[in-house]
Amino acid sequence: MKQYLGALALAATMMSIGAPAAAQLLVGQTSGFTGAAAAGVKENTDGAKLYIDWVNAQGGVHGQSVQLVSLDDKFDPALSAENAKTLIVEKRVLAMFLGRGTPHAQALLPLLAEHRVPMIAPSTGAMALHKPVQPYVFNVRATYQREAERMIRHLSLVSVDRIAVLQVDDSFGADAVQGAMAGFDGIGKSPVMLEKFDRSKPDFSQLAPQVAKSGAQAVLFIGSSGAVAEGTMALRKAGSAAQVVTLSNNAASGFIRLMGDYGRGTIVSQVFPYERSIASPLVKEALELAKARQLDGVSPAMMEGFAAAKVLVEGLRRAGPNPTRERLLAALNGMNRYDIGGMEVSYSMTDHTGLDFADLSIIGSDGKFHR
Structure with missing residues (x-):
């Protein structure tokens, strides 16, 4: 009987290897999926999902999948705050992630402080989220x-x-x-x-x-x-x-x-390297995952989401098998020179900027960005 049970356990273990992880790590997002910024929001989120989906397919983080719970705030700061309260209080998400807009991010600050919830990679370069340091905001892009x-x-x-x-x-x-x-x-x-x-x-x-x-x-x-x-x-x-x-x-x-x-x-x-340059390890990785999904390529907005997701996943990994909001905050504050692909992200108690890369592009006659 013991041998039979042992064989069953071994079989179950073998079946779990490489299988998609169960959805357990909840991450909240409120952003303008409709409204004036909808085009960029969709591409930001598509880029993030490109990496998150790949991580989940590999078994997730410590055997748990990352589930992005997204709500549409119609690019309205007041609705952003309402959505965030739902996600933080009712859904009990570990972190807020990749919201779009400066007044929208600022509307969330009191909630973050009240519930001690980190907000990772807000899609805004507002200086108010960099200096003075906002203890619950972890930026992954340069300032406007x-x-x-x-x-x-x-x-x-x-x-x-x-x-x-x-x-x-x-x-x-x-x-x-x-x-x-x-x-x-x-x-x-x-x-x-x-x-x-x-x-x-x-x-x-x-x-x-x-x-x-x-x-x-x-x-x-x-x-x-x-x-x-x-x-x-x-x-x-x-x-x-x-x-x-x-x-x-x-x-x-x-x-x-x-x-x-x-x-x-x-x-x-x-604020990220040229999205068609395979000389950038970050871009090369994104392009390979996009190709596997039969996508034509990635846009700059997708690269922002992709980089943001890498930071999110690494923070969750460092927070351990049973992450809490407090453990995730500590993990992020201890992140030093983490290489996301030719670009290093660092945070400390006195600096939450993350990256400071800036470049210029021009829209060509082919309807694409060129540098």
Whole structure:
């Protein structure tokens, strides 16, 4: 009888090897799957799932699968907070993950502190999530301020000095414009025009003619993909041929589709290596997993999600076989020079930036980003 039971145990063990893990590690996500940022949100999440699904297929983390519980906040900060409360209090998720938007992430901060829940890889480069250090926020991308400053300096280097800035009137716009102004200070110039537009109902009927009249050579658009696409069309109709430049929140294939015929030549900042460069181990890994899923490739937004998922999974692994929110927090704070594929992520009690990579790309005639 003992031999029979032993044989059964051995058979069960052999069957479990390589089998998908049971869904046990709950991770919460609230993001705008509908609304102005839907295109980028989908690609962020697709990139994260590319890695999470692969990890689960290999047996998960300590034999437990990672389950991403996603709720649509329609790109509304108030709904973000409601969703997060549901995920944290009712679903008892271990962490929040990959939400989109600056005011949306800020709306979650009180909940994170109250329940001591880490938020990993918010899809925003808001400086307010970097300095001062937010103890429950672990960033996996550079700041918008660094992107905007680099953009202004780049334009100056190619002799583009008459630059207009159009910013969404919210915390994201206020944050990113600080980087742009630092860039202007660095080149000893001022914007020929600096104006805000409404977040929920952007109206460029008055702004676009003003840009055309200003003689701006370039326009830095700080806003969601839908607003930038709408604003670019308004510019062209107003007779402005100004170079359009925007930040990495619009580094998605969906943004290119929204821009349509107006997309070609648009400069978009990037916070991860070139998504078609196999010289980057991180990109090479993502491309191989995408190919196995019969996908054509990955977008910059997918790369952000992919990198975020690698950090999430490593944090869960370091938190041990029975992870809690406290153990995950400790594991993340102890992460030092973790190589996600040619890029090292480090956190400590005094620094939660993670990565500080920034680059520029341009949309080509083929409807793809090029560097």
